[in-house]
Structures are given as structure tokens and as C-alpha cells.
Amino acid sequence: MAMSNAGNDYPLSEVPPEARKGLASLAMVLLGFTFFTATMFAGGKLGVAFGFADLLLVIALGNLLLGLYAAALGHIACRSGLNSVLMGRFAFGERGSKLCDLILGFTQIGWYAWGTATAAVVLGKYFGLEQGAVLALMAVFGLGFCATAYIGYRGLEILSWIAVPAMALLLILSMSVTTAKAGGLAGLLAIQPSSSLDLSTAITLVFGTFVSGATQATNWTRFARSTRVAVLASLIGFFIGNGLMVLIGAYGAIVYQQPDVVEVLMLQGFATAALAMLLLNIWSTQDNTIYNFAVAGCNLVRTDRRKTVTLAGALIGTALAVLGMYDLLVPYLVLLGTVIPPIGGVIVADFWLRHRGRYPLLAEARLPHYNWPGLAAYGLGTIAAFGSPWVAPLVGIGVAALAYGVFNGLTRGRTTAPASL
Template sequence: MSTPDTSRPVAGQGGDRAVGDAGGDSEFAAHQTTGGAEAATATVIDKDYPVTPVPTHARKGFFSLAVVLLGFTVFTPTMVAGAQLGVSFNLNDLIIVIALGSLVLGAYVAALGWIGARTGLTTVVMARYTLGTRGSKLASLLLGGTQIGWYGVCIGMIGDLTAQALGWDTFAAKAAIMIAVSALMCITACYGYRGMYWVSLISTPLILVLAFWVMSRSLAEVGGWAGLAAIEPESQMSIAVAITAVVGTFVSAGTQAPNWTRFARSGRQAVIACLTGFLIGNALMIFFGAIGAITFGEGDFVLILYRMGLVGWGLFLLFGNLWKSNADAAYSFGVAGAEAFEKPSKTRFIVVGSIIGTVLALIGVHEHLPQYLGLLGTFIPPLGGVIIGDYLARWRRTQMPEGEKLPRFNLVTLGIYVVSCALAWSAGELAIGIPPVIGILAALVLSLALAKLSPKR
């Protein structure tokens, strides 16, 4: 617990900010700090407010928020996790495992999303109030760096699968594809919430229709639902490992849900939108992958469409879902960069991060990154648990007020984060329980229990 930093945090420089009442999520009320609202508003040059609370006039309706979050989770690489489950469980057990894992994931993301809506802040800016003005740089590095890595993985995937579909084997052809699609995703992210909304609104319904059609073709291969239920699993997997796989598909990205739910008009809207995306959307993609693995021996519907000779539709599914999901990733590392360097605009960080991710894809690092990034997934969920616990214990009544004097490092919460990460990692090594859930719960409980040891407000 260090000496307080008497400078105002960047998150406290906004004009209007939406807050909830101490007891629930009724209507948001406009709030201004004493003397500085007009001057602070003039410094905000980014309409997405990456380091300031989203003002009341910029809030979005439920439909808009649900479209963005559903578009975020309709992500074909999630089908790979579903494929692993599909060959390990019968139909009834498969549905139970997906439902349980999705409930855990949805509850965690919804809690963070609720806080994002009530404070109007991104995850990395909320980390300033939890970890300190300098301690929050850990969150920015962890969340932003991980998203740059996944951005590169997706760019490389698009290059490889597109070249495979079109029979282009040269590196120059793959490189041209990667650079072109990266530029498109980068531009979409620079447009911010509005750009991601329109891409998701147009592509997500079409992708879901196509995915349901492929699922119907898959069921026809095995004689419908009765035939699918009669198929015995080829391998075995414990329930704990299976639920871990479901939770792990989007728990890292879900930690950054406040990046979008901060635009919600109420905490209730944010919760329902998060459940729509992470409980329904993510569960559907896992289920699709499982059915594809059972019926065609391939969980990725893109490759199934290739095999069926529907290369054009396969490319549409590939581009459509990775475009919007990777634009979300670019947006996330953009706002993380804005917090880390304390700048009022995300654009430069989106551009630089996109370039780094594209270079990683061009040199082939994307073929080796998923395992490493998956390991980082163990260390990201406890961050969300610390933020939730610390918010409930210390900030809920005042909604992380602007101008609050914050310490440079909150050694209590930083210590809780380290201990929770160690517990989650150990659980994974020893195959005990569900590592992401253990990390989240440990961080949440310890943050609530030890809140009084944090620097006085």
C-alpha cells in the first residue's frame, strides 16, 4: 500500500457520467465532478471514450448492445473446443456439459458487464481503481497483449484457409490476403462501437442461418436427432475438463466485456446482453462444433463447407465471423493502449497493434501462439474476479468517482491477483476442479474479505 497519487486518474476526466443508485440498476443519473466538466469534455477527442466514462447521451439501447456481443461470440474457432467435446460425450451429457460451462461463463461475464454499465468504464480503466494507477498497467499489458496475439492468430488462419480454398500456395498470395483483411479489420475497429455494430448486424444473422443449415445437413448424415443420440462417444473426458474447455473458450475475451457494456443504459440491459452473447451465442458455436465432429469428423463448419464443394459459402463464413471478432480484438487492444499510455484516443494503438499482429501472422508465429495464449487465459480470469470483488466491497456506492485519489500500486489487490493466478495454475497442473473458475472465485472471495486492508479512500 503505497503513497497515494494525488493526480486525478484519466478515468475521472470525463464530463457527464452514468451512475446507478447504491441499491440497484434503476435509471442512470447525470453526474459531474466539481469544476472541470467543460474543460474535461473538450479533451475527449474519441467518440468511444476509451479512458473516460461514457456519458449519458452516448449510451446505446439493448438491441444494439446485444448485436455487438452476439457478433463477438459467434466465432468459428470456438467450434474446435466443441469438436473435442463431441467425440467424448453422448448427446444428453454433451448438452448438460455445454449448459453448465456456458452458465459459469455467462455469469462471470454478466457480472463484469454490469459493472461496466454502471461505471461507464473499460476493464483496463476500472483496473486503475482496483490495482492503482500504475498497477493497472499490468492489466493493460495482459489484456492488450493477449488480444494482439489472438488478432495475429486469426489473420494467419484467414490467410491459410483462403489460400487453401483458392489453391494459392505461394507465400506472396497468403501475405496479400493477410494484409488486406487486416487493413479491413483495423479500419472497422477505428470506427469503434458503430463500426462493430454494423458489421455484426449484417453478418451475424447470415452466419447463424448458414451454421444452422450446415447443422441440418450434419444431422441428415446420421439419421436426425435420434441417430445422433444413438452414437457412442469415441473417447473419454472428465466433466471438470469439459466444463473448463467450455469456460476457457471465451473467458479471457469475456473479461473485456465492459469495453462494450459501458455503452448500456442500465446494468440490467448489460446483464441480459452478456447472457445473450456468452450464454447463447458461445454455447451455439460449441454445439455446432460438436455436431460437426460427430457427423463429419470435423468441427469447423468452414472446412465442412469446403468438403461439400461450397467454397464460396465457406469463405463467407470464414471472413464474416473473423472480421467482426478480430475487429473486436483490435478495439480491445486499442483501448488498453490508450489506458497504458494515458492518451484520450484509441486509434493510434489500434493501428500499431494491427501491424504487430499482422507481422506475427506473416512470419508464421500464429501457428505456435494458441498454446501460449491459452496459458495466459489462466491468468486473465482472476483479474476479472479481483475487479468484481473490489468493486462490490469498496466502490459500488459511489461508482468509482471521478477525481478520486488513487494509489500508484494497491499491494493488497495485486497480491490477491498473484495468489489467485497461482491457485488457478496449480489446479490446472494437478487436474483439480475448473482452473478458470477457481481463479475467479479465489480472487472474488479474497477481494471481499481483505477490502479493509486496501488504501483508505
């Protein structure tokens, strides 16, 4: 049973010391996750709305906030050995945590459908394929992308060590060509924005694009060898990695009026490299995405058969892609980015306020069916995020955390007693 659990990456228990990873391994996996084509479109909207100097400030600030949020959850994940859905059992209760499973799991399966369809459609357009062939490619990609996630953390790491350096070199080359076309740094600074965005909306765009991924990055930071590793890897993945994706999208929009890096690379004469990068880019995010789904699914149905759930999720995502539902899902998934961050706010508050920075062992914890302070705080945080004119994800996190502190203080209840991990 221990060997089986290890092969399935401990979906329902703490990660033991012998399975912990170092900074290079963890940072590479997180970079593979955050190197995501869709993030570049957020950068494209920023690129036409700000001067270059202001643009750099917005990107740095938004991604620093995102990195700090991921690092706060990563710190807890390392100390406890648990991921977000397992932490959700403490924050929301044994049954109440299923809310996290449904929200996080559905979000990831939708993105998996979108990524699978996108890879097939782009290749179909490039090679002039018929619709039937494009649908067949969706089926191939849908099952192929999950192969590394099926293996587990080790599979994600191997792909990331291949994909991340290759993509980074190509993107650096592309940015140098783009900078030369713009007339160097002086040319970039001289370009005037063609539209406008206020600072709050811009930060919301940067922070909100990948905040759902940051909430689930605990699936990997729980493997960190130390809290220092977890925090640094989170900052590398989300501050640097996600920031680079936003910057590249902005570069394309400023100079080529095109935030899609694949289109930019084709305009620069790197067509073959562009297609290879597209597949590596999507694959290195897709396997992380379906891994996230599997972890949430294991907690939802209380099974440690992560590989089976991974395959089932890939089949569902592939079916959604083939049926064309990805066209309808993307706006809805962006909407879900508002309801996911309050989950992280409640988890952080619960860990530090109620558990004093140390969970008991999950197998020994006496958990209620529902932790009402956590559920009420989540609801209040979500309502505040939806109604906020400011940075909605940040408002959701902050209100949920503060509300939990108040509700927990009023109930003064402890459903679990601290124990050493």
C-alpha cells in the first residue's frame, strides 16, 4: 500500500520526508506550469494601454502580488505536506471541502479542454487540415498530454526540464528580434499607448489571469524540502515565469499588434520553431492542469487512485474539446477566477489563526462535517470579489481571511487539536 500511495503521489495524505524535492526540481515544474500561452493575451491588452516604463511597473507589481500569494500557500503546503484540497478539509470541514474539489476540479478540466482544442486548431490551420482531421488531433492530444501527469511528479519534472529551457531560449531570441524591430530600448520607450486601462484594472488582469493556478500550486510545493524552497520556487514560477509570459505578450502587442507569441514567431520567420514551442508550451501546462484535476478528484471521491482519475479527467476534457464546448467554457472559467481566490484566503487564515501554524496529522484529525466559519467566510469573500470595483481577486482573498478571523473568534471553537507533523 505504501508503494502504491507513493506511485500515486500521496493524493490523500502528507508527503513524507523521503519524497521531498529541492529548489531546481520544484522551480522547473512550476515554470512549466506558468509558461502558458493564454497568459500572453493578458500582456497583449496591457501592451497597448501603457507606455513601456509604466508597463514594466504594472507587470512587476501584479506578478509580485501573485507570487507572494502562491508563496504564502506554498509555505503552508511545505510545513503540512498537504495540498489545497486536503487543507480544505481543515478550513471547510470533511464534507464542506468538497466545494473546493468541485470548483477547482471543474476549472482545470475546462482549461484542459481549451488547451487540447487550441493545439489541434492551430495545427489544423497551419497545415490546412479538414475538420475531421482536427477532431482526430484533439483526441490524440487529449490523451497524449496526460501521459506525463499519469506518471506523476517525476513525469512533470522530466517534461519541464525539456520544455522550459527550450521555450526560454526561443522567447529570448524572439524578444531580441522584436526589440531590434522597435528601434531598441529608445524606440520602445517612444511608443505611445493606443488605448487606456486604469491601474486597478491592469493589476486585476495580471493577478487574476493565473490566480487559480497559484491556488493549486500547493500540489507541487507540498513536495518542497524546506519552506525556503517552497517560497523561492513559488516566486520563481509566478513572479518570474508568469511575469515573463505577460511581458512577451505585451511585446508582441506593442511592436506587431499581436499578443499571440506563435503568430509573432511566424512573422519573424520562425514557423517550425513556433509550432514546436506551441506544443511544448501547451503540453507543459496541460499535464499540470490534469494533475490538478486528479488531485481534486481524488479528494472528492476519497480515492488514492490518482492515475485512474487522471485518465478519466483526460477523457472528459478530450470529449469537451471535441464537442466544441471550449468556445463556451473560456469566459466561464475566467469568471471562476473570481470565486477561487477566497479559498486560499480561508486556508491561510485557518492555518495560522485556528491551528497556530501546525496541522495535526490528517489521519488522526477529528474534523467536523462542515466548518461553518470557513464556509461563511468563503461566501462573504466571493460576494465581495464579485462586487468589487478594485482588484477583485485580492479583495476576495482579503475579505475571506478577515471574515474567517472574525467568525472563528466569535465561535471560539477548535475542531482539531495541534499535534506535531
